[in-house]
Amino acid sequence: xxxxxxxxxxxxxxxxxxxxxxxxxxxxxxxxxxxxxxxxxxxxxxxxxxxxxxxxxxxxxxxxxxxxxxxxxxxxxxxxxxxxxxxxxxxxxxxxxxxxxxxxxxxxxxxxxxxxxxxxxxxxxxxxxxxxxxxxxxxxxxxxxxxxxxxxxxxxxxx
Amino acid sequence: xxxxxxxxxxxxxxxxxxxxxxxxxxxxxxxxxxxxxxxxxxxxxxxxxxxxxxxxxxxxxxxxxxxxxxxxxxxxxxxxxxxxxxxxxxxxxxxxxxxxxxxxxxxxxxxxxxxxxxxxxxxxxxxxxxx
Numbered sequence: 001x002x003x004x005x006x007x008x009x010x011x012x013x014x015x016x017x018x019x020x021x022x023x024x025x026x027x028x029x030x031x032x033x034x035x036x037x038x039x040x041x042x043x044x045x046x047x048x049x050x051x052x053x054x055x056x057x058x059x060x061x062x063x064x065x066x067x068x069x070x071x072x073x074x075x076x077x078x079x080x081x082x083x084x085x086x087x088x089x090x091x092x093x094x095x096x097x098x099x100x101x102x103x104x105x106x107x108x109x110x111x112x113x114x115x116x117x118x119x120x121x122x123x124x125x126x127x128x129x130x131x132x133x134x135x136x137x138x139x140x141x142x143x144x145x146x147x148x149x150x151x152x153x154x155x156x157x158x159x
Numbered sequence: 160x161x162x163x164x165x166x167x168x169x170x171x172x173x174x175x176x177x178x179x180x181x182x183x184x185x186x187x188x189x190x191x192x193x194x195x196x197x198x199x200x201x202x203x204x205x206x207x208x209x210x211x212x213x214x215x216x217x218x219x220x221x222x223x224x225x226x227x228x229x230x231x232x233x234x235x236x237x238x239x240x241x242x243x244x245x246x247x248x249x250x251x252x253x254x255x256x257x258x259x260x261x262x263x264x265x266x267x268x269x270x271x272x273x274x275x276x277x278x279x280x281x282x283x284x285x286x287x288x289x290x
Contacts, residue, residue: 030187031218033174047222049231063232070225070234071218075188095204099213103238
């Protein structure tokens with residue numbers, strides 16, 4: 001059943017998220033291939049930049065502090081999209097839902113202590129080749145009101 | 160540290176999705192959708208077991224370019240289409256090529272292919288500042 005076009009434009013948020021240094025480390029090492037042990041995020045693999053997990057190296061580096069691995073943004077910026085696809089009024093079959101496409105734009109780095117506020121909206125919904133597509137766009141701003149991350153999220157509902 | 164980049168430069172990055180990676184990524188990212196952590200749910204969903212979060216594969220494409228330019232803080236944009244799931248014990252090879260350099264920004268096209276030669280991402284483009 002096609003997603004009702006009247007849901008286009010529906011807004012979700014704002015959602016607020018405070019970035020913590022240990023969460024950044026955990027994320028960067030999980031993506032980087034570390035094997036977590038009890039209570040630790042694991043040893044950093046050689047290809048992972050110390051700017052992402054080593055306080056001293058990061059403080060001596062170009063940003064003066066740890067920075068987030070860029071796609072860490074999904075941890076908080078996904079909220080409007082996740083809320084939209086689970087919106088009971090849309091009545092989507094979440095078991096048949098897959099993440100089809102993703103676009104992220106980074107206008108600045110993210111640092112520990114940054115407070116990110118994300119808003120989003122359903123920007124399109126259509127049917128193609130027997131599948132339903134739901135597109136959400138998001139904007140995440142830091143505590144100074146600067147736009148830091150823009151996202152375009154595409155869900156595909158199979159069958 | 161000055162480094163010059165040219166259109167046509169290429170790079171590769173190989174990542175293995177070990178058996179626990181979807182669970183590690185779930186914990187780190189908060190994406191606990193059961194299709195990533197519960198094989199029975201994956202089977203019911205017609206996926207033949209669990210699949211890796213597409214956003215982890217996106218992260219690896221970003222990582223490939225971050226390693227190439229030498230600084231993850233320079234990544235400015237990523238765009239991907241998830242064309243095929245990555246499964247535990249898959250090995251994914253990311254192959255990138257610089258397609259444009261303009262105004263201090265480098266554009267790369269990145270392919271991501273599993274060990275059977277199947278594309279897991281399509282049309283992946285990653286941009287980084289080099290200014």
